Amino acid sequence: MRQMAVGAARKDAVRKGRKKSPMRTKWLMTFLVAGGFFSLTLPGAEPASAAAVPVVYIHEIQYSPPGPDVPVTTAKLDGEWVLLTNTTGKPVTMTNWTLRDKAGHVYRFPSFVLKARKSVEVHTGTGKNSAANLYWGHKPPSPASYVWNNSGKETATLKNAAGKTIDSRSYTGKPGSGAGQVFFKP
Numbered sequence: 221m222r223q224m225a226v227g228a229a230r231k232d233a234v235r236k237g238r239k240k241s242p243m244r245t246k247w248l249m250t251f252l253v254a255g256g257f258f259s260l261t262l263p264g265a266e267p268a269s270a271a272a273v274p275v276v277y278i279h280e281i282q283y284s285p286p287g288p289d290v291p292v293t294t295a296k297l298d299g300e301w302v303l304l305t306n307t308t309g310k311p312v313t314m315t316n317w318t319l320r321d322k323a324g325h326v327y328r329f330p331s332f333v334l335k336a337r338k339s340v341e342v343h344t345g346t347g348k349n350s351a352a353n354l355y356w357g358h359k360p361p362s363p364a365s366y367v368w369n370n371s372g373k374e375t376a377t378l379k380n381a382a383g384k385t386i387d388s389r390s391y392t393g394k395p396g397s398g399a400g401q402v403f404f405k406p
Contacts, residue, residue: 283368284400297345
């Protein structure tokens, strides 16, 4: 089977028979059968890659702020963060969603709406929540205040309020002083 281009008249005839829907994609498949063309519209069919893109995804993790980890300060804890990005053209209510690491640290989102095509940084430390920055609330002086693993394997998991995994990303940290971060595609 091979998808082939269809003339403008054939496309118009097919378009007239279907409703346009911004949420669903319809595919027109045309086949060469015994010297003629056979067209088939597949309702609700979507490319596999479109279904794989999460509504909100883990875009970047800064797992190690610049400089040495000790002494632990609020500024260093705030320098450790996860950037979440809304991939849709609509706002996403994230109230009671969770962001967690492999060790079991869990951040529960307060009443929060991530605007369309915008991002928010979830910082490990303390600060004032805003549309662009949220704060986990970990405080110095303990090195255990850090969440994201600087060396070894780590996994960040984002779940919605119903507990469904929306996105999960893993990385391997690089030991040593200095900023460490990873970037992910949707």
